[in-house]
Amino acid sequence: MSNGKRILFLLRQAPYATSHALEALEAVLVAGVFDQQVSVLFRDAGVWQLVDGQEGGALAGRTVSKVAQALPQYDVTAVYVCGESLARRSLCAADLVLPVTLLDPAGQARLLAAQDAVVND
């Protein structure tokens, strides 16, 4: 079980409109403890999952950014964000709960091409 596959999770959905973001993050955390080379790319509306100052309790639910913040504790340290997706929403890396690596489209293409498997949300 430790052949160390390169697995990228692509997270593109807003944090609270559907259950997708939370469930997708749970899958990433599980993959992290399975001793694989797990990375995550947040893009499109998915970048909202990382924005600081969220309070999921107002919706009687979990705070998605807090789950995302746990990624490094599950050995998922390769966290990438689409720079254009951030800029289009007037966000920057300083608004996020985690240190991330910003990628341009060419960088994202290289990241995708380097994977053994990509799990789309």
Added chain:
Amino acid sequence: MKIGIAVHGAPYSTQASSTALRFARAALEAGHTLPRVFFYHDGVHAASALTVPPQDEPSPQPGWVELARSHGVELAVCIAAALKRGIVNDEERQRYELTAANLHPAFTIVGLGQLVDAICATDRFVTFAA
């Protein structure tokens, strides 16, 4: 080639399950093997034994069941995603003291770790998102 499939969209609400099924059939016809299909997010609704499809709207479920029976494909349903959505096998019915179970017998309830296992045990992994 060994191919893994994840289905993330609900049948009827989205095309994900039907498209995944057609892809699975095509892969098997082309000589590939398909050890496991993993149902996650709203995709778990494919496992309900209580759906009543209208006659003119074919359900993907009989197709999934046929793949399991004829090709030994494991139809794996994520337990956390399933229980939240009311997809329950008899074991969970007893554990949570529910009035009924509705998991189709061709499907199996598994942990989320089986998603990672499905990725690791295959050469290609294809997600059918919602």
